[in-house]
Amino acid sequence: MSDDGGTTARVVALGRELRRLHERIRECLDDVLAGADPTVALLDVTADPIGRCRTFCTVLDAHHRQEDATLFPWLLARRPDLAAVVVRLEEDHRLVGALLGELATDVTRHAPPEVLARHLEGLDAVLENHFRFEERQLVPVLDALSGDGPGPALGDAFWEP
Numbered sequence: 001m002s003d004d005g006g007t008t009a010r011v012v013a014l015g016r017e018l019r020r021l022h023e024r025i026r027e028c029l030d031d032v033l034a035g036a037d038p039t040v041a042l043l044d045v046t047a048d049p050i051g052r053c054r055t056f057c058t059v060l061d062a063h064h065r066q067e068d069a070t071l072f073p074w075l076l077a078r079r080p081d082l083a084a085v086v087v088r089l090e091e092d093h094r095l096v097g098a099l100l101g102e103l104a105t106d107v108t109r110h111a112p113p114e115v116l117a118r119h120l121e122g123l124d125a126v127l128e129n130h131f132r133f134e135e136r137q138l139v140p141v142l143d144a145l146s147g148d149g150p151g152p153a154l155g156d157a158f159w160e161p
Contacts, residue, residue, distance in 0.1 A: 029120065
């Protein structure tokens, strides 16, 4: 472990790790979508699509809050020229947060699976656009910066959705 709460391997390839994390979040969303789709029969009778949905929303919100509070300030201290990119990413985070709030409201109201599926499909589209932009703009920069001293103090929980 390094002093900043991240492993040495993560410090070496921060951008690549971010891309892997996004892939795991995509997989989690696919799982939640499958659970909310009324046309998909769940094989596991103990599966809880509402619980999965709530868990996914909590994890995604925490991921974005950590990026806003820790990753982006660390990045801007090293690359102030990326301010416009960070502003767009933070705007995306607010949009995703609003979508998560609407989804949470419908989950609490026990909306039908079709309604939850529509929320999740919209969220999927927004997230895919967000992740692609973030990866195009930040992965090469993060990988280049990763060898220049300690990385941001994100901690291990950031990397495990």
